[in-house]
Amino acid sequence: MKDTYRHKGLRKKLVEEISLKGIRDERVLSAIEEVPRHFFLDSSFVEIAYQDKPFPIGSGQTISQPYTVAFQTELLKVEKGMKVLEIGTGSGYQACILEKMGARVFSIERHHSLFRKTKELLERMNYKAKLFYGDGYKGLPAFAPFDRVLVTAAAPYVPEALLQQTKPGGLLVIPVGAGDTQVMKRITKIDEENTREEKMGFFRFVPLLGNKVR
Ligand code: SAM
Numbered sequence: 001m002k003d004t005y006r007h008k009g010l011r012k013k014l015v016e017e018i019s020l021k022g023i024r025d026e027r028v029l030s031a032i033e034e035v036p037r038h039f040f041l042d043s044s045f046v047e048i049a050y051q052d053k054p055f056p057i058g059s060g061q062t063i064s065q066p067y068t069v070a071f072q073t074e075l076l077k078v079e080k081g082m083k084v085l086e087i088g089t090g091s092g093y094q095a096c097i098l099e100k101m102g103a104r105v106f107s108i109e110r111h112h113s114l115f116r117k118t119k120e121l122l123e124r125m126n127y128k129a130k131l132f133y134g135d136g137y138k139g140l141p142a143f144a145p146f147d148r149v150l151v152t153a154a155a156p157y158v159p160e161a162l163l164q165q166t167k168p169g170g171l172l173v174i175p176v177g178a179g180d181t182q183v184m185k186r187i188t189k190i191d192e193e194n195t196r197e198e199k200m201g202f203f204r205f206v207p208l209l210g211n212k213v214r
Contacts, residue, residue, distance in 0.1 A: 001036075001038070001039050001043065003036045003038075003039075007036060007038060007046075007050075010049075010050035011032070011033050011036070011037070011050060012033060013050065014032065014037075014050045014051075014052060014066055015029050015032050015033045017052055017067075018032065018052060018066055018067045018070050021052075021067050022071075023067070023070040023071065023074055024074070025073075025074045027078075027101055028070050028073045028074050028097075028101070029070070030100075031073070031097045031098075031100040031101050032066060032069070032070055032097065034100055035093065035096050035097055035100055037049045037050065037063075037066065037093060038050070039121065039125065040057070040063055040091035040092060040093045040096075040121070041055055041057070041063065041091070052065055052066050052067050053065055054068075057090055057091045057114070058113065058114065058117070059111040059113055059114050059213075060206075061090055061111065061114060061206060062090070062206055063090055063091040063093050064090070064093075064094065064152060064205075068203060069093065069094050069097060071184070071200075071203075072094070072150060072152065072173050072184070073094070073097055073098065073101070073150075075171075075173045075184070075186045075200060076098075076148050076150055076171060076173050077148075077171065078098060078101050078102070078103050078148060079102070079147075080101070080102030080103075081102060081103075081104065082102075082103050082104065082147035082148055083103070083104050083106070083143075083145075083146045083147050083148075084098050084103040084104065084105050084106070084146060084147065084148040084149070084150065085106045085107070085108075085139060085140060085143075085144075085146040085148070085149045085150070085162075085165065086098065086105060086106070086107040086108070086149075086150045086151075086152060087107075087108055087136030087139075087149070087150070087151040087152065087153065087162070087208065088107075088108070088109065088136060088151065088152035088153040088208065089107040089108065089109035089114065089115065089118055089131055090109065090114060090118070090152065091114075091118060091121075092107075092118040092121055092122050092127070092129070092131075094107075094150070094152055095107045095122070095127070095129040095131075096122065096125070096127050096129070098129075098150075099127055099128065099129050103148070104128075105128075105129035105130065106129070106130045106132065106140055106143055106146070107129055107130070107131050107132065108131075108132045108133075108134050108135070108136045108139075108140065109131065109132070109133060109134075109136075110133070110134065110135055110136065110209060110211070110213055111213050112133055112213065112214050113214075115131060115132075115133040116133075118131060119131045130143075135210060135211060136151070136153075136159075136208060137159045137161065137162075137208070137210060138159075138161050139159070139161045139162050139164075139165040140165070141161070141165065144164070144165035145165055145166065145167040145170070146165055146166060146167065146170065147167055147170050147171075148166075148170060148171050148172075148173075149162050149165065149166050149170070149171070149172040149173070149174075150172075150173050150174075151172075151173065151174040151175065151208065152205070153175075153205050153206055153207060153208035153209075154175050154176075154177060154178070154182045154204075154205035154206065154207045154208055155174050155175065155176050155182075155208045156176070156177070156178040156207075156208070157176065158172070158174060158176060158185070158187065162174070163187070163189060163195065166187075166189045167189070168189055168190065168191045168192065169188075169189065169190075170188075170189050171186060171187065171188055171189075172185075172186075172187040172189065173185070173186050173187075174187070175203050175205045178207075180204065181202045181203065181204050182202065182203055182204070182205055183199050183200075183201075183202060184199070184200040184201055184202070184203050185197055185198065185199060185200070186198045186200055
C-alpha cells in the first residue's frame with residue numbers, strides 16, 4: 001500500500017479538524033499526522049480513512065473515530081519509553097499512534113481473526129507493538145506493571161486486574177458504562193490503596209466483552 005502526497009494532505013486536514021475540536025497536545029497531533037490511517041482499513045475505503053469517523057473493520061468491530069483516538073491518547077499523557085497496555089487492539093491504529101509517541105506498547109484483542117490480521121499488518125509496517133490474543137478484563141499479569149493502561153471498548157465497570165496492573169503514579173483511561181454512552185474516566189493510581197478519578201465527558205464505544213472468540 002502506498003502513502004502518497006494526497007494521503008499526507010488529507011492527514012494534515014484531519015489534524016486541523018481534530019485540533020479545532022479541542023486536541024492541543026502537539027505530540028498527539030504529529031502522531032496522527034504521521035501514521036497512515038488508510039493502511040488500517042480495506043484498500044477500497046481510502047477516501048473514508050481521513051474523515052473524522054469510526055469505521056467497520058470486520059468481526060462486528062470498528063476502528064475508533066480519530067478524534068476519540070486523539071482524546072484518549074491526550075488523556076493518557078504518554079512519555080517516551082513508557083510501558084502502555086491497550087485493551088482492544090482492533091485495527092492496530094491506536095497502538096501505532098502510541099508507539100509513534102515513543103511508548104512500548106502491549107495490546108490485547110479478543111477476536112482471533114482481528115488479532116491475526118492486525119499482527120500481520122503491524123509486522124509489515126515495522127511496528128514493534130506486542131500483540132496478544134486474550135481477554136482484556138484480565139490484563140497481562142506476566143508483563144505488569146504498566147505506566148499507562150488504555151481501554152478502547154466500553155467497560156461495564158473498571159476491571160480490578162487493570163487497576164492492579166497499573167503502576168503507582170500511573171494512569172488508567174477507560175470508557176465506563178453499559179448503556180448507549182459511556183463516561184470517559186481517567187483514574188490516577190496514587191498508591192496501592194488510593195485512586196483519584198476524573199470524568200472527561202461522554203463517548204460511544206463498542207462493548208468490552210468477556211471470553212475469547214475464534
Ligand atoms: N483500538 C482499536 C483501533 O485502534 O482500531 C479500536 C478498538 S474497537 C473500538 C474495540 C476492540 O476491543 C474491538 O476490536 C474488540 O474486538 C475488542 N474487545 C472487546 N472486548 C475485548 C476484551 N474483553 N479483550 C480484548 N479486546 C476486546
